[in-house]
Amino acid sequence: MIDMAVFKQFQGAIAHLGEMAQPEPIADDERVARAKAVMRRKTDRSLALDLESCVNCGYCSEACHFYQGTQDPKYTPTRKLDLLRRVHARESAAFAPITRLFTRDINLADLQEWQELVYDSCTECGRCSMVCPMGINIARGVNVMREALSEAGLVPLELMAVAQEQAGRGTVFGVGPTELAGVVETLRGRGITIPLDEPHADVMLVTTVIDVLLFQDALAATARILNHLKVDWTLRSAGFEAANFGLLSGNEALQAAASQRIIDEALAIGAKAVILPECGHAYPTLRWEGRLPNGKPLPFEVLAASEFVGREIREGRLTLVPGDPSRKLTYHDACKLARHGGVIDEPRAALQALGVDFRETSPTAELNWCCGGGAGTFLINRAAPLRHKAWQIKRAQVEATGADTVVLSCASCRLNFMEGDEVEQSGLHIESLIELVAAQLPGPPAS
Numbered sequence: 001m002i003d004m005a006v007f008k009q010f011q012g013a014i015a016h017l018g019e020m021a022q023p024e025p026i027a028d029d030e031r032v033a034r035a036k037a038v039m040r041r042k043t044d045r046s047l048a049l050d051l052e053s054c055v056n057c058g059y060c061s062e063a064c065h066f067y068q069g070t071q072d073p074k075y076t077p078t079r080k081l082d083l084l085r086r087v088h089a090r091e092s093a094a095f096a097p098i099t100r101l102f103t104r105d106i107n108l109a110d111l112q113e114w115q116e117l118v119y120d121s122c123t124e125c126g127r128c129s130m131v132c133p134m135g136i137n138i139a140r141g142v143n144v145m146r147e148a149l150s151e152a153g154l155v156p157l158e159l160m161a162v163a164q165e166q167a168g169r170g171t172v173f174g175v176g177p178t179e180l181a182g183v184v185e186t187l188r189g190r191g192i193t194i195p196l197d198e199p200h201a202d203v204m205l206v207t208t209v210i211d212v213l214l215f216q217d218a219l220a221a222t223a224r225i226l227n228h229l230k231v232d233w234t235l236r237s238a239g240f241e242a243a244n245f246g247l248l249s250g251n252e253a254l255q256a257a258a259s260q261r262i263i264d265e266a267l268a269i270g271a272k273a274v275i276l277p278e279c280g281h282a283y284p285t286l287r288w289e290g291r292l293p294n295g296k297p298l299p300f301e302v303l304a305a306s307e308f309v310g311r312e313i314r315e316g317r318l319t320l321v322p323g324d325p326s327r328k329l330t331y332h333d334a335c336k337l338a339r340h341g342g343v344i345d346e347p348r349a350a351l352q353a354l355g356v357d358f359r360e361t362s363p364t365a366e367l368n369w370c371c372g373g374g375a376g377t378f379l380i381n382r383a384a385p386l387r388h389k390a391w392q393i394k395r396a397q398v399e400a401t402g403a404d405t406v407v408l409s410c411a412s413c414r415l416n417f418m419e420g421d422e423v424e425q426s427g428l429h430i431e432s433l434i435e436l437v438a439a440q441l442p443g444p445p446a447s
């Protein structure tokens with residue numbers, strides 16, 4: 001059970017996050033030059049094709065929760081790439097020398113305007129690309145824009161503050177090895193075996209600041225499942241943090257360094273697999289973008305917690321005590337897990353194994369609506385009204401199923417659902433998939 005007082009405390013802390021940011025003093029011209037340099041460097045053949053092939057059909061608008069929630073044309077997905085498009089057209093496209101004659105260069109005001117478009121009003125969910133007849137990867141272009149703005153020192157202050165903390169002290173929201181050890185002790189006090197800093201293990205479990213601070217039951221649940229399966233596993237103090245504010249802020253160097261900490265620890269203990277917590281963005285960061293320093297693929301598997309339990313169930317290694325068949329559950333697919341990551345069947349295998357009345361949303365799986373809080377948007381204070389409009393689409397989708405509970409496998413989505421529910425007092429029951437699975441393990445409740 002989540003302690004609502006702790007959640008409120010967390011919200012209070014977020015409200016003041018921006019005050020901790022230390023913006024770099026950069027001259028206006030230098031900001032523009034830095035942003036343009038990133039845009040040029042990142043505009044490879046594939047991105048150039050994306051920038052040049054939009055036919056302005058508008059289908060992507062129908063797919064975007066921020067456009068749908070506001071009907072404001074400035075939130076049209078393809079428009080979010082316009083600045084990148086302008087730089088490409090003036091500097092690297094085939095007719096760039098001619099285009100430069102009758103178009104103006106981008107300036108600081110443009111970059112400032114795009115800050116809201118690529119941080120507040122895009123969760124990089126990728127839903128627009130699912131319907132684009134030209135297959136344009138808008139989320140990738142938005143991410144390049146985040147990298148450009150990060151280089152220009154124009155990251156929203158809340159994300160800047162956390163990224164600076166992670167890059168400097170190596171902690172996130174003040175949570176480091178000491179705080180992890182404290183939670184491990186608390187859970188051990190509940191009778192749960194939690195190996196910490198074992199020198200060798202087959203599986204390295206990664207957790208996240210959100211679980212350490214708010215969702216300790218999710219960490220406890222994952223530990224209980226691993227123990228039940230008799231997996232040889234450990235947490236590692238030097239590589240436990242899944243949250244990657246390099247990815248969220250657009251700071252490439254930090255993204256690589258934060259991933260490297262996990263990779264180094266997994267290599268040090270000879271792990272055959274790394275299991276990530278219920279955290280959407282951690283999955284593509286490590287699973288699809290994680291590489292050894294020499295560029296080679298990681299020599300271990302990377303699994304999301306929901307993917308791991310679903311696979312164990314499907315392969316017959318994990319069976320659950322049947323639950324209440326009259327309980328009506330639906331599932332919210334976190335965008336980074338389902339749409340970007342393909343983790344679709346495994347969580348459903350786990351939901352079916354619960355023995356409850358499982359109801360799909362419509363649409364579902366890779367076309368499921370985003371909750372509006374991903375990619376760091378949840379932390380941006382001024383984005384709250386916009387985020388809420390997006391969440392209302394999600395809430396309506398969940399309510400249409402007639403389910404009494406929505407099940408999630410991403411802590412960030414969970415926070416956004418809790419915030420949305422708090423605003424509307426909708427009485428939505430929100431559960432973590434991993435916690436539901438652990439609650440139906442055969443045998444005694446803690447081990």
Ligand code: SF4
Pocket residue numbers: 053054055056057058059060061077078131132133134135136
């Ligand atoms: S759906 Fe694709 S082609 Fe159509 S407007 Fe959007 S980005 Fe352009």
Ligand code: SF4
Pocket residue numbers: 063064065066076077080121122123124125126127128129138139142370
């Ligand atoms: S990636 Fe998602 S949030 Fe961003 S423009 Fe596309 S649909 Fe909208």
